Amino acid sequence: MMVSNVVIAGLEAKGIKSMAQLTRDKMKQGTTPMYTINGALGSPYSMKIRALMRYRRIPHLWVHGPDSREALTKVRAPVIPVMEYPDGNFHNDSTPLIYDLEARHAERSVVPPDPACAFIAHLIEDFADEWVTKAMFGYRWLEEVDQIQMSRWLAFDAMKGGGLQQSQGFAEQFRARQVGRMAIVGCTQENFPLIEASTHALLDALEAHVVDRHFLFGTRPSLAEFGMYGQLSQLGVDPTAQAMMRKNYPYSYRWLLHIDDMSGIEGEWDAADAPFAPIITAWLKQVGEIYMPFLLANAAAIEAGKETFSITAMGLPYTQGVFKYQVKCLADLRARYAALDSAARAKVDPLLAEAGCLDALLR
Ligand SMILES: N[C@@H](CCC(=O)N[C@@H](CS)C(=O)NCC(=O)O)C(=O)O
Structure with missing residues (x-):
């Protein structure tokens, strides 16, 4: 049944639940406990979590755009995706969400059973x-x-109708807001040469890898594939990035469509003594060359009470405002590394040392 936005808005104004809400409530009353992903197609973290839920075969609803606005009021940091659990509680932040789902659902885990691989997967x-x-x-x-x-x-995604004129007004506002945030997140013209060089290096390695095998640690995906997929899923849509991917990385581009829905994949993890695939070395080299210096400089700047920090990586400059959240990321990486036993360390240390990641983890 078609129901116009005006009708829904009218119902909502009178305190009557919207059709979307009613439909969701009805589905949740079914026998299968249901999660709801409140997300958006243009949100990399939403695509990451949707692909993960599909692979894990965890029953869920995908609620897109304005229908998910209410969910944003139920979480501390108002960022999507917001997951409504079958028990009615709301959670967000994709990484802790992934681990929480691991604790709740044993089947089709995305954390490799080998602790060394699990650490590398987390790092990626x-x-x-x-x-x-x-x-x-x-x-x-x-x-x-x-x-x-x-x-x-x-x-268009957010409004799903309502007329082109109104939609373009919204588009202009949104564009101005996002462009105004470029400097905060370090996406400036001055920084872009490093971001682009890094993207090409990542995709070079992915392109070489996917023609041999689809996954990093076996014939089934880990959280690393989902994290990378989330971001790259957007490069596969946006005009300039999509053209670049189609032209130079055609198989990586195609790979994205596979990762989006792996509900039918029945794979195995590699044996514990299997060597790491070359893509792991290539991606960790990026982590050692860019991400670790980035995390360290951010943490040092915050400690010194500074507002910005700079690094040089791949011979290119990079400057950005400090971010508290990424101090937590560094602490979490260190804690995970510290928790590895000696066998796992023997396996990851040579790799991490060669890639330039180890020192930052030991501090
Ligand atoms: N660390 C969070 C990041 C989520 C995030 O940044 N989401 C973006 C959309 S992809 C968002 O909602 N931003 C809020 C805004 O644009 O106001 C996660 O992993 O889920």
């Missing part, structure tokens, strides 16, 4: 969430062609 996921996201944001909002297309599509 964290790198994707915190660094590769700058590629996502930069490709989307730096150039006019991307700003225009993506603000219009994101407005």
Whole structure:
């Protein structure tokens, strides 16, 4: 049944639940306990969690855009995706969410059973969430062609009708807001050469890898693939980045569509003595060269009471305002490393040392 926005707004104004809400409530009354992902197609972290839920075969609803606005009021940091659990509680922040789901559902885990692989998978996921996201944001909002297309599509996604004129007004507002945040997240013209060089290095390694095998630690995905997929899923849509991927990384581009829905994958983890795939070395080299110096400089600047920090990586400059959240990321990485036993350390240390990641983890 078609129900116009005006009708829904009218019902909501009278305190009557919207059709979307009623439909959701009805589905939740079914026999299967249901999660609700409140997210958006243009949100890398939402795509990450949706792909994870599909792979894990955890029953869920996908609630997109304005229908999810209410969920944002139920969490401390108002960022999507927001997951409503079957018990009616709301949680967000994709990394803790992934681990919480691990604790609740044993089947089809995304954490490799080998602690050494589990650590590397976490490190790559964290790198994707915190660094590769700058590629996502930069490709989307730096150039006019991307700003225009993506603000219009994101407005279209959010409104799902309501007329082109209104949608374009919303698009313009959203574009101005996002472009105004470029400097805060380090996506400036001055920083973009490093972000771009790093993206190309990541994709070079992915392109070489995916033609041999789809996953990093076996024939099933880990949290690392989901983290990387989330960010790259957006590069596969936005005009400039999509053209770049199609032209130079056609198989990585195609890979994204596979990762989006792996509900039918039945794979195995690699044996504990299997060597790491070359892509792991290549990606960790990026972590050692860029992400670790980035985390250390951010933490040192915060400790010194400074507002910005700078690094040079791959011979290119990078400057950004400090971020408290990333101090937590560094502490978490160190805690996870410290918790490894001697066998796991013997396996990861040579790799981490060669990639330039080890020192930062030991401090
Ligand atoms: N660390 C969070 C990050 C989530 C995040 O930054 N979400 C973005 C959209 S992809 C957001 O909601 N931003 C808020 C805004 O744009 O106001 C996670 O892993 O879920």
